Amino acid sequence: MSDDAIIKVDAVVKTYATAGGQVPALSAVSTNIRNGDFVSIVGPSGCGKTTLLKMIGGLIEPSAGSIELRGSPVTGPREDVGFVFQGAVLLPWKTVLENVLLPIQVKRRVTAQDRARAFELLDSLGLTNFDKRYPAELSGGMQQRVSICRALIGDPSCLLLDEPFGALDALTRENINVLFNQIWRGTRKTVLLVTHSIQEAVFLSTRVLVMSKRPGEIVDDIQIDLPEERLPELIGSPEFGALANRIRPYFTKLAID
């Protein structure tokens, strides 16, 4: 498996130093993520999911262990990694198009090709003709789709998503999940998604990592052998239910431990 691993996490530990003392957040997490996989990370609140994602993205350093992305150690944020966080963080004074092009604009001059790519992404996420609007004129779901376009504009090989759809109502979230599955099939990006939703994890992923309570470690690693095209009907199927039922007991058990 490690041959086509794009992300290698080896015995990673994270302890935060706080005024109140040391907070062990993660204990010895090891995993390899294959190129093109869609991996969800689930686990109880505070178990270190965001910490793990931030370390893979080079936003914070591990206390011990190592992380490699495409064969080189992660020592800081990288251009081949795109981020989407909970609650779209768009610049309110910039239009949709300007927000999407922001990662390019901070690095170099925006070209006609970049603009064409931005329009293409907006189209694929159902935002045709919204390029001149401002974030305040959009619904939460639309804003989140703009932030996905922004994460994809630089064509990163890897996308890190931290509970990006958590603030959306159930129906919008389901629609975005279907759209996001289409995007993933079309682009074959490697995706790491932190989510509190078992349904979302099973629906979107090729693999789900279950973490224990803090200090988090991986307690299960589940292959999601469902057809790649995920449609809402799938949620009611016995296969889907069996996978969700395999994950659910961890939550009940881990929450009351």
Ligand SMILES: Nc1ncnc2c1ncn2[C@@H]1O[C@H](COP(=O)(O)OP(=O)(O)OP(=O)(O)O)[C@@H](O)[C@H]1O
């Ligand atoms: N900068 C920090 N300084 C000190 N402690 C921190 C810091 N960031 C996170 N922690 C602590 O580390 C632990 C793991 O936090 P983290 O945000 O990674 O968990 P999580 O699984 O993503 O949580 P949630 O599901 O609630 O978002 C928590 O106990 C948290 O309070």
